[in-house]
Amino acid sequence: MIDYNHPAVRYYQEVSEQCIHYLSIDGVIFGFHENQLKVLLLRWKNTTEWSLPGGFIRKAESVDVAAQRVVQERTGLDKLYLQQFHVFGEANRYDQADTWARTKLPIQTVKWSERTISIGYYALVEHSKVVPTPDFMTDECCWWPIDNVPSLLFDHNNIINVALGSLRKQIEDQPINHLLPETFTIPELQRLYETILGYPLDARNFYKKIVGSGALERLSERRAGTPHKAPYLYRFKAKHL
Amino acid sequence: MIDYNHPAVRYYQEVSEQCIHYLSIDGVIFGFHENQLKVLLLRWKNTTEWSLPGGFIRKAESVDVAAQRVVQERTGLDKLYLQQFHVFGEANRYDQADTWARTKLPIQTVKWSERTISIGYYALVEHSKVVPTPDFMTDECCWWPIDNVPSLLFDHNNIINVALGSLRKQIEDQPINHLLPETFTIPELQRLYETILGYPLDARNFYKKIVGSGALERLSERRAGTPHKAPYLYRFKAKHL
DNA sequence: ATACCTTTACGTCAAAAGTACGTAAAGAAG
DNA sequence: CTTCTTTACGTACTTTTGACGTAAAGGTAT
Known part of the structure; x- marks a missing residue:
């Protein structure tokens, strides 16, 4: 029995119509504060379970623009340094039953397709300018130190690890200048x-x-x-x- | 008026049912022969128009496996070095009307969605072991020198350029050993x-x-x-x- | 055969980049 | 005013990179 007024149901109905099926975006938003590298995570409503911010791509929307939108909504920033770094396309990326049980959402309301392919983006943002903003599926949005991230929903721990690897590779090539304020020592x-x-x-x-x-x-x-x-x-x- | 017996129509019907909409794979298959870097291209039936080999992802298939399948079908090779290198997700990646006109296929038979997001993979193969094999949409499959590629369908010239850039980056990190036979000088x-x-x-x-x-x-x-x-x-x- | 040419398989040497560590000046705390 | 920590710069050594030298191997022209 589906509750058609449940916000998740309404959201997934909207997504089903307007967005591309089987495909999503996950954003690893890096910030730097108190000498620690941090990522922005979301706590799902009425749970203690965390995940990366993510979203879907509208049918006529560029993938980069969709990623921009997702990150912008969580951070309030509009000029973003975003880098697409990997597609997570395993048929069985994560334990779906387990994940949906942990979200405490009735599974049939949120399972809108059998599997999801996720395009990973990382963002480099200036920590102090971010206003962490949860969405309607989540109660809380805040920074977690990269080396103390909890066990996340989906395969998001893996996604963070791959993002960090890409960032490490990038920093060898070119100085990274989007994580600090304009002036710094x-x-x-x-x-x-x-x-x-x-x-x-x-x-x-x-x-x-x-x-x-x-x-x-x-x-x-x-x-x-x-x-x-x-x-x-x-x-x-x-x-x- | 659609000809339901047209092979393209039948293929796209099958793809529509079994594969993921809006999403495709394009493969840049690199080979090395006579001191030249080459890519494998396909000539579309009854045309002089060329494109990269590509394909779609089945609903329960890993993206890497789909790429493997696409490249295998064109080369006959089963042990492949494949590298996912970029997602081409612009809402307007290429001129659709122009491209479909050049394929000489009735546009409504092949336009099964408004736009396609393409995941780019490059493959490094041993030139001598490849048996270039056209598919049912194409008349010819053969090697083209990388610096003498014709104007391709879709945005495939751009995809090749991005693939070559990724390959150049890779070769700086680690020796590339899949393009030559087992022994070499x-x-x-x-x-x-x-x-x-x-x-x-x-x-x-x-x-x-x-x-x-x-x-x-x-x-x-x-x-x-x-x-x-x-x-x-x-x-x-x-x-x- | 022999002179000649190209290519291989090394070697040499100097410049540049990376690594280890020294130290004086600045600023705070006792 | 001594002590401690940190910054800002310096010195010396090592490793890597880049330009170029050369003898041996194997073919070709005479």
């Missing part, structure tokens, strides 16, 4: 690199490499209020943004 | 690298780098019948395959 950038890479770096060598790359410009101000010697502020040169 | 490997990268390499430095990496083992035989000094044969060590 070299030591702050070093903490970011260290948490993404997962190992410590030598401050002297990091300084040499990053300044030597020519991607940054030093401002005349220094960061005030630090307990020690005040570090200079830097910003990425325009062509590196 | 260092100069042959160098020609492969040169055609993938698109610029010449210094033979002395290439030798040093590739032998120094420890990925190869030298056999006692040399390549006979060369016009000059007979080069040693090498093969990839097991753990690099």
Whole structure:
């Protein structure tokens, strides 16, 4: 017996009509705060179960635009750095019965197709500018440290791991400049690199490499209020943004 | 007025029922022959129009398996090196009217959805082992040199460019060993690298780098019948395959 | 056969990049 | 004013990369 007024039922009916079946988007939204790399997770209504934000692609909508929309709705940000990184297309990506039981939704209301292929995007956002916003399926939206993420619904732990691997690869090629505020200090950038890479770096060598790359410009101000010697502020040169 | 006996109509009816709508797979099959990097293309029936091999994903089939199937059917190979490299998801990826006109198929028979999102895979295959096989929509299947590909149907020229970019990135990280026969000489490997990268390499430095990496083992035989000094044969060590 | 040419299979050397570690100046705390 | 931590820069050594040298192998022209 289906409750046609249940918000999930209404949502999935709408999705069924307007969106592409069997296909979804999952977003790994990375932020950096208090020297930790974090991801934005959602807690499903009336449960203690968490998942990544996700959504569906409208029939006439570009996939990139759909990803933009999904991330924008959770963060409130409109200028986003988004990177498509992998398609998760296994016929049996995760234990469906288990997952739908954990969401505490009546299974027949949400199972709108037998399986879902998910396109993974990661976003790099400035932590302080984000307003974490749950959707109508979730009670809570907040940051979790990347190395302390709970056991998630679907195969979302795996998706986060693959996203982190892609991010680590990316950081070797080009400096990553969307996770910090516009101005920052070299030591702050070093903490970011260290948490993404997962190992410590030598401050002297990091300084040499990053300044030597020519991607940054030093401002005349220094960061005030630090307990020690005040570090200079830097910003990425325009062509590196 | 639709001709329900037209093979394209029958195929798309079957696809409509058994496969996932709006979603397809395109395969860029790379081979290496006569010092040239080549891709396998299909010529559509009764036309001079070419495209990449592609296909659809069955409702309960893993995406990787579907890609495997598509490439296998065109090449006859069953052990394939396949790499998913990008999703082409623009709402308006290509000029649909133009493309369907060029295929010389009655448009309403083949337009089974408004747009298609395509998952791009590239395959690295041993040229000599491939038996190029057209399908029921195409008259001809053959190799084209990568730098002399004609104007293709759909957005397939773009897909090839993105695939080549991904391959170039991959070759910087790890040696590529699926495009050559099991045994090969260092100069042959160098020609492969040169055609993938698109610029010449210094033979002395290439030798040093590739032998120094420890990925190869030298056999006692040399390549006979060369016009000059007979080069040693090498093969990839097991753990690099 | 022998001179000649091309290619292979190494080697040499210098520049550049990466890694380890030294240290003076700045700023806070006792 | 001493002590401690951190920044900002420096020095020295090692590894990697890039330019180029060369002897041996194998064919071709005479």
